Amino acid sequence: MTLVLDSCTFAYGRRRAAVLKDFTYRLPDGLTILLGPNGAGKSTMLQLAAAVTTPQRGTVTWDGRDAKSKDYRRTVAWMPQNITPLPSLTAREYVAYVGWLKGMSKGDAWANAPRALARVEMTEHADTRTGRLSGGQLRRVGVACALVHDARVLLLDEPTAGMDPRQRRVFRDLLASVKGEVRVLLSTHDVTDLAEEADHVSVLVGGRLVQSGSTSEFLAHTPPGTAQGRAAEGAYTTLLESA
Template identity: 65%
Template sequence: MTLVFEECRYAYRPWRRPVLDGMSLVLPEGFTILLGPNGAGKSTMLKLAAAVGAPQRGTVSFRGVDSKKKEYRRLISWMPQHITPVAGLTAREYVAYVGWLKGMSKADAWDRAVQALERVELQQRMDVKTHQLSGGQMRRVGVAAALVHDAGLLLLDEPTAGMDPRQRRVFRDVVRSLSGEVQVVMSTHDIADLAEEADTVTVVNDGRILKSSSVDEFMKAASPDSAPGRIAESAYSAVLGAY
């Protein structure tokens, strides 16, 4: 089984309008991107999927394990929007520390940190202090930290925000290379981020799922006269405009 949201309701304050209300969604294996404007509810969905918060009603599960169970946290990894360097820690020490927090022994976490950094092509920078890394490199350290304990589900919240085009390209290649072995769910508000490279596209707005389909099906929403290279953007605009 994969990531499942079932009739989820979530409000940040009891008196405020809920961000999600009765939202249900099944995300298949592979690489899914959550598209939607800022404030659409994407980050809230990922926080619930990461067990950072719990729905006030409904359930979230992965491989049949409820997000409220301790076992769930060992199955998933979450990379929030902002990865903060830790003063004094190298990239390897940072990743090993996260592995230890996830329940690994110190020795295993230290060894596996090297493998995780290799997967994101940062093995040459593993002994560099995290505060000396670029923003794009620090994001990749965040992915390595999320992968160090062999999670089955990787959740990425707006990971390419603030990256230049070259950093985005490297990051996109890294994420795509992982999707064959780890289920990846990534949120973004920028249609340029991977829509044509994902397996599944889910469009969210105002806490509602507007469309969740294969990339091919998503692209069919585009205007027939869309300019080359703008098909994904056209499809996204059409889906948003239909609601």
């Protein structure tokens, strides 16, 4: 049972070239990182998977359930590149509101929000208005939004962009703690920081997957003689050069 993009074609407008063409992807379990240069189609792929856009051809499903269904929307959580705070809502209200939007009853959403915030170590900020949170704190609230409605899939679009090293550390620990219970697909340019922590790595170039497999399969592309600590970067460069 997983999220599947099957033979999807998507273009931003009829006259534009397709960003993804006849594109098929099965999301593995654990943490998968999605790499690719600017404009490769990573955000587009995540948005199709999140059902915020619809392919012109092909299907997006979870366990056979279509992306348009209510079940699907509850199963899959998406965190866009830029999370817009609702400045007047506190973190708890925000998380509860997202739970309600995802189909929970008001009571359940309100009752579950503190637990979700605790999972991301945001309890002390539960009553802080989201307009006052830092970018890193807001992203943690974004993950809490996924946990509140028990999503099975978490789609994160460049979640570590702009984070300082300490925030990154906290975020990586958070992902490590949730990846046993939810499948995570995370797009990033931060190859050195995350590749070695991932279970799987997918590399998208020009709307085409040039690599998709376990992290050790990805690292097998590292050129011989690469300095320690640069393996992921080396593997990524090799894949880009041969794409």
